[in-house]
Amino acid sequence: MDKIKKGVVINDELSEPLAGHVIDYLLSFPKETPFLDFKTTMDVGKDSDFPKIVKDVFAFSNNGGGYLIIGVKPNDHSNKDIRGSFIKNGLPEDYEADQATIQQKINAYTDNPIEIDYTQFERMVNGEQRKFAIMFIPASTSLLKPTRDGIYKINGVEKKAFLKDTPYVRRGTQSIPAEPPEVARIQKRIEDENYRLSLLSGEPDKIEERLFSNIFEVKSIPKRIHIGTAKFSNYFEDIQHLQEKYPGVRHFPLRYRHYEDKIVTFQDLSDSNDLHHELVLRDDISHESTGSWLDDGPKENIVTSLLNKEIGEQARRQGMRYFDKTKKIYYPTTADSRIESWPTRYKGVSNKTVAKKMWAEQLHRSVFVHLAAKVSIVKLGGKFFLKLNLTRVISDDGRNVSKGEREGTIITRSGYNTFNNQYLNDVLFWINKLGNAEDVKVMDDFVISIDPVQTTMNRGISWDIPTSEIKFFIENYVPEEDESEEDGEDNEL
Structure with missing residues (x-):
């Protein structure tokens, strides 16, 4: 079974990872394989043995991808009428686990987020409708190593499912630490996989490509x-x-x-x-x-803290709210939604929905979802920078932040599909709003550049500009002397 990005190839046909016929195909397997593992159940609670699941995720991803099917247990052969190595018992009716929580718990052990797919489904087994769950783990694009030990407890005794900084791999049907030859194989697989992934959007070329960051230089403090x-x-x-x-x-x-x-x-x-x-x-x-x-640790921390407080007040002056505990800025609303305009990279004006009322199934009530950014001053290489991390906040009244585990799942889900180009646009939106489309002048002698820190690399993909950007450029191109402002629509929540 060959993996291609977020798709799988079965009998030379490219399919979605969790398509119905893919699930049926996997469920038909009588035993585990290097790309398939069965689990009786999965507990994502605190102090559970979930790190054992995380170890399998790391191993599958390094190996090139794979699946976990939950609801299938080893056959202890106590019932001689049941044959085979595994029994498709299914899961209890009250079993629940959502993708956002699983995703969050897995990525707590890595600096390179793994975007798993997860769903629950039912199938008829021996004349009974039974409940199962399945997780798809994509191939990694770098050698994955846990950033901390996978610790859990059984009857109060501490166990380690995996060790920090140790790469794991699938060897047969086991997830184990990789030996040097296996590490070399993983790295070769990554080179081939990355090249193949690039072919989905264009051929990699020896060209200079600009990369933008989400940090902005502090020009003066x-x-x-x-x-x-x-x-x-x-x-x-x-x-x-x-x-x-x-x-x-x-x-x-x-x-x-x-x-x-x-x-x-x-x-x-x-x-x-x-x-x-x-x-x-x-x-x-x-x-x-x-x-x-700035030469004393505790005093330098105070300087950084004061700079952050000034940024918060700058946001308030621009009509935003600043949640001091988490350093998040967002727009409040007294209506069912709020739209803010801003000058885009294409010399036009775009509208962005920054707050919107929506029904939250997890909470069984309507809430407001606000686009937000975590703003923080950081020091890198002896210089201060403003860092913008995109996020969302939830409120019940359009103004005051609501907190809680279920609210957190809404934030995770609503922000799940924000990728490269859109991410850059959203980062630029916030810096523009903080500075009224100019360098952010927090105080007379505290100024932050409106331009993100950027770098170049000598290898990239020619014509990898998203189709929507090319279309915008063609449709809105006019001779320089006749340039005029255009109104456009930006992304919705």
């Missing part, structure tokens, strides 16, 4: 850190004081950190019109060079 002796001992006392002094005010845009008995901020503590001025003793205010704080 505030030169001074203002320091004052704190009047109060913590944030809650600070807020209580401000609420008493300014009754009726709902939001106080504070961007500071408590450090020892001091308050530290980029805001001018000597300015009597600044809220931060209310939180310090007025006869003990000073400032220091920001640079002097």
Whole structure:
């Protein structure tokens, strides 16, 4: 059985991995193979033996792909009337496991996400309708090694299903650590597989290709850190004081950190019109060079934290909401949906649905799904950058974030199919909105580039621009002197 990307070839016919006839074909196997494993059940709960499943996933993916069928158990031959090595007993009626949860738990052990396919199905076995589940594991495009040990417990005793940094492979019907010759075979398979995957969209050529990232260079940071002796001992006392002094005010845009008995901020503590001025003793205010704080670990962390707080306030100034605990920005809505316009890469204006009310089957109620981005300042190679990670948040009222395990599955599912070009467009959307289509000027001396960090490589695919982009270019091309703005529709939630 040959694997081609997310399809499988059976009798020279390319099929979807979990098509009905593929499932029937696999279920007809009397025993396990290098690309097929049977499991009696699968428990995704905490402290379960799910890491044993993860080991099989790593081994199959390194080996070139494969399947797990859940609901088939080894035959102990206690019933002499039942023949064969395995029995298709099926699963209990109350068995439930969803793809988002499985995906999340598998990818917790790797830096290279494995996009499995999973479904539950029923089949007639010995005159009875029985429930099964099946998981398809695609071939990896790099040598997979777990990033941590696969630890689980049985009767309180700790076990290890697999070891960190160890590649696993299928040898016969077992998932085991790969020996050097097997590693070499995996790497050769990856080279061949990657080349074949490239053929699906174009031939690989020795051409220079630009790669865009989701990080943006910080052009400048505030030169001074203002320091004052704190009047109060913590944030809650600070807020209580401000609420008493300014009754009726709902939001106080504070961007500071408590450090020892001091308050530290980029805001001018000597300015009597600044809220931060209310939180310090007025006869003990000073400032220091920001640079002097970048050579000390704890102090550098405070600088990074203050930069993140300023980014959050910048988002609020642009009409967004900022969820401080997770550093996520998103647009609230008072209607059933909200649309934001932004200038695209094609010199036109596009509309993006950033919040929308939808029915959530998992919660049995309607919720709002908001496009969101996690914004964080990171330091790489001695320089600061803004990193944008795309995500979603859920709210019940269009404004305030809802949290919980079931809400998390909605976020995972709704973001599951965001890939390369669309990902770049969404990253550019957020940086444009943060800076009003210009460099993001958070403060006079805190500026972030609107252009993503990019690099080039000397091998790529010629004419691998998505068809939609080529069509847009052809249909909207006009001579330079007659260029005009075009309106377009961007992706929906």
